[in-house]
Amino acid sequence: MTENDKLTEEKIFESATVVFINKGMDGTRMKDIADHAGINKALLHYYFRTKERLFNAVFEKIAGTMFRKFAPVFDKDLSLDDKIRFFFREHITFLQQNPGLPGFFINEINRNPERIKKFLSKIDIKSLWSMLCAQHGEELKKYNITEETLPQIMVSIASMSVFPFAARSVLEGLFGKMGIDFTQFIEERKTFAADFILKALKE
Amino acid sequence: MTENDKLTEEKIFESATVVFINKGMDGTRMKDIADHAGINKALLHYYFRTKERLFNAVFEKIAGTMFRKFAPVFDKDLSLDDKIRFFFREHITFLQQNPGLPGFFINEINRNPERIKKFLSKIDIKSLWSMLCAQHGEELKKYNITEETLPQIMVSIASMSVFPFAARSVLEGLFGKMGIDFTQFIEERKTFAADFILKALKE
DNA sequence: ATATAGTTTAACTAATGAGTCAAATATATA
DNA sequence: TATATATTTGACTCATTAGTTAAACTATAT
Numbered sequence: 001m002t003e004n005d006k007l008t009e010e011k012i013f014e015s016a017t018v019v020f021i022n023k024g025m026d027g028t029r030m031k032d033i034a035d036h037a038g039i040n041k042a043l044l045h046y047y048f049r050t051k052e053r054l055f056n057a058v059f060e061k062i063a064g065t066m067f068r069k070f071a072p073v074f075d076k077d078l079s080l081d082d083k084i085r086f087f088f089r090e091h092i093t094f095l096q097q098n099p100g101l102p103g104f105f106i107n108e109i110n111r112n113p114e115r116i117k118k119f120l121s122k123i124d125i126k127s128l129w130s131m132l133c134a135q136h137g138e139e140l141k142k143y144n145i146t147e148e149t150l151p152q153i154m155v156s157i158a159s160m161s162v163f164p165f166a167a168r169s170v171l172e173g174l175f176g177k178m179g180i181d182f183t184q185f186i187e188e189r190k191t192f193a194a195d196f197i198l199k200a201l202k203e
Numbered sequence: 204m205t206e207n208d209k210l211t212e213e214k215i216f217e218s219a220t221v222v223f224i225n226k227g228m229d230g231t232r233m234k235d236i237a238d239h240a241g242i243n244k245a246l247l248h249y250y251f252r253t254k255e256r257l258f259n260a261v262f263e264k265i266a267g268t269m270f271r272k273f274a275p276v277f278d279k280d281l282s283l284d285d286k287i288r289f290f291f292r293e294h295i296t297f298l299q300q301n302p303g304l305p306g307f308f309i310n311e312i313n314r315n316p317e318r319i320k321k322f323l324s325k326i327d328i329k330s331l332w333s334m335l336c337a338q339h340g341e342e343l344k345k346y347n348i349t350e351e352t353l354p355q356i357m358v359s360i361a362s363m364s365v366f367p368f369a370a371r372s373v374l375e376g377l378f379g380k381m382g383i384d385f386t387q388f389i390e391e392r393k394t395f396a397a398d399f400i401l402k403a404l405k406e
Numbered sequence: 407a408t409a410t411a412g413t414t415t416a417a418c419t420a421a422t423g424a425g426t427c428a429a430a431t432a433t434a435t436a
Numbered sequence: 437t438a439t440a441t442a443t444t445t446g447a448c449t450c451a452t453t454a455g456t457t458a459a460a461c462t463a464t465a466t
Contacts, residue, residue, distance in 0.1 A: 008413090026229035027314065030454065040415060045455060103313035106369045110306035111230065113372035120376030129381070151383055152395045155374065159366035164358055166309045166369065169316035171358065173323030178332070180354055192355045200403035211443090233424065243445060248425060 009047050012037050016048075017058050021100045024107050025055050056115075059108060063119050066105060069094050074128050080139040084157070085194040091161045092190045102166040143201040153201070160193040212250050215240050219251075220261050224303045227310050228258050259318075262311060266322050269308060272297050273361075277331050283342040287360070288397040294364045295393045305369040346404040356404070363396040 015037035019028050030051055034041045048054035073087050095101065109116045133140065145153060164171060164186065172182050218240035222231050233254055237244045251257035276290050298304065312319045336343065348356060367374060367389065375385050 024229070024310075024314070026227070029452090041454085042416085042456080043414065046413085049455090051454065100313075103309060106306060107227075107310045107313065109370070109372045110303075110310065111227070113375075116372050117376040117379070120373065121380075123377075125377050125380055148391075149395065151378070151381075151388065152392060152399070155367055155388075156363055156396070156399060158370075159362040160359055162370075163362035163366045167312070167361075167365075169312045169319050170323065172316075173320040174326075174328050175354070176320070177324075177328055178354075185354065185358075188351075189355060192352065193359070196355070196359060196403045200399045232422090244424085245426080245446085246444060249444085252425090254424070 008039070008043075012039070012044060012047055012054075013057065013061075016054050017062070020055060020058050021062070021098075021104045024104060025051075025111065028055075059115065060119070062101065062105070063116065066101060067123070074131055080136045080143070081198060084197055085191075087157070088161060088194040088197075089190050092186060092193070095161065095165050096186060099165050099168065102162045103168075106166055145201070153197075157193075157197060160189075160197065164189065211242070211246075215242070215247060215250055215257075216260065216264075219257050220265070223258060223261050224265070224301075224307045227307065228254075228314065231258075262318065263322070265304065265308070266319065269304060270326065277334055283339045283346070284401060287400055288394075290360070291364060291397045291400075292393050295389060295396075298364065298368050299389060302368050302371065305365045306371075309369055348404070356400075360396075360400060363392075363400065367392065 012033070016033045019033050019036055023032065028051075030041050030044055033054075034044050037044075044054070048057065069091055070087075072090065073083055076083060076086065078086060140150075168182065171185070175182060175185065215236070219236045222235050222239055226235065231254075233244055233247055236257075237247050240247075247257070251260065272294055273290075275293065276286055279286060279289065281289060343353075371385065374388070378385060378388065
């Protein structure tokens with residue numbers, strides 16, 4: 001039954017995604033995935049021959065999802081200001097729903113740096129770049145954004161959004177004593193980060 | 204011989220530090236550490252009974268080193284401006300010399316969030332906090348920094364410095380095509396980050 | 407009802423890696 | 437040099453885990 005086939009395969013894939021995100025490649029046992037999917041180990045190997053194949057499939061999917069979240073920055077028809085506000089609102093909301101992604105991702109790109117480099121070679125970053133310049137040439141000039149500072153700014157924007165989730169337990173450890181709630185901190189960060197970046201860009 | 208003892212123990216500890224940073228707890232074999240130290244596996248267990256004990260010792264040391272790097276922010280006698288410039292210069296230089304630390308650290312705090320929370324409970328963050336307020340009360344007011352935004356700003360500062368190292372392979376993957384060199388990007392970041400933060404703080 | 411193809415399983419193998427230990431070696435001391 | 441003590445090792449055990457396989461189960465078509 002191809003119908004049921006798909007269901008089982010998807011169920012395994014989703015379970016693998018959850019377990020891999022929480023425990024990483026090295027920390028995950030095939031048994032954990034089988035248990036989570038409510039099936040047994042051999043069936044896992046029936047659908048995905050090896051742990052590595054299963055992990056690669058999961059990683060590719062996750063990497064795709066993560067990078068697609070940056071896409072609106074390039075193709076939405078908004079002013080630079082609005083794009084930055086839009087980005088932080090949407091991206092942090094996405095990470096609220098997937099708080100384990102940054103930790104998982106950083107772990108895996110350090111465990112196997114070549115994989116992500118190969119993955120990124122598929123992305124035509126230069127055309128995204130010139131698209132951005134074409135869309136916002138005026139604003140970029142107004143904000144004194146040069147070819148040299150643009151990468152620094154982009155990395156800063158990504159840092160502001162991603163880092164707090166990657167360092168969550170540290171922040172919780174520090175915040176606990178001061179009566180700050182991580183969840184609320186993140187909620188406030190959606191607007192804080194946008195305002196902060198925009199203030200840094202404007203004279 | 205207690206003298207020789209110390210030497211061997213230190214040699215093991217340093218080897219363990221190097222290997223753990225590069226491969227993480229899960230990815231490290233006791234054999235790897237023994238080989239790196241030029242001794243055999245049993246001797247490892249003679250000095251550090253289990254892998255977990257050895258790892259904990261290494262982790263505590265590293266966590267201590269990392270957090271001590273933030274100390275000058277609290278006890279140097281500098282203006283807020285100079286402190287921020289000083290911080291990025293010193294902290295990024297430290298990470299240039301230890302580029303694997305952020306990845307290692309983020310990996311381990313996600314693998315075992317409780318450990319770092321216990322570690323942080325030893326730090327009296329509240330007194331550091333009020334120290335900062337006492338030192339820079341005037342400037343904080345001038346820059347419109349409130350009790351609500353201070354945590355957001357601190358996290359932003361840490362993000363700007365740490366994140367590029369944690370995401371190094373991603374940046375290298377993206378930069379490669381654009382003719383940007385990671386090493387140079389980091390060098391420039393020492394001043395860029397300070398200027399960027401200060402501009403965001405000033406009206 | 408029975409044969410067939412598609413699913414699922416329990417029990418297995420083989421490899422790996424943490425941790426142990428008795429014996430060997432080196433070192434210090436008398 | 438002989439003895440005692442400290443240090444180091446090779447070879448082991450035991451537990452865990454990825455991956456295999458033969459058999460059992462299920463649904464459907466004839």
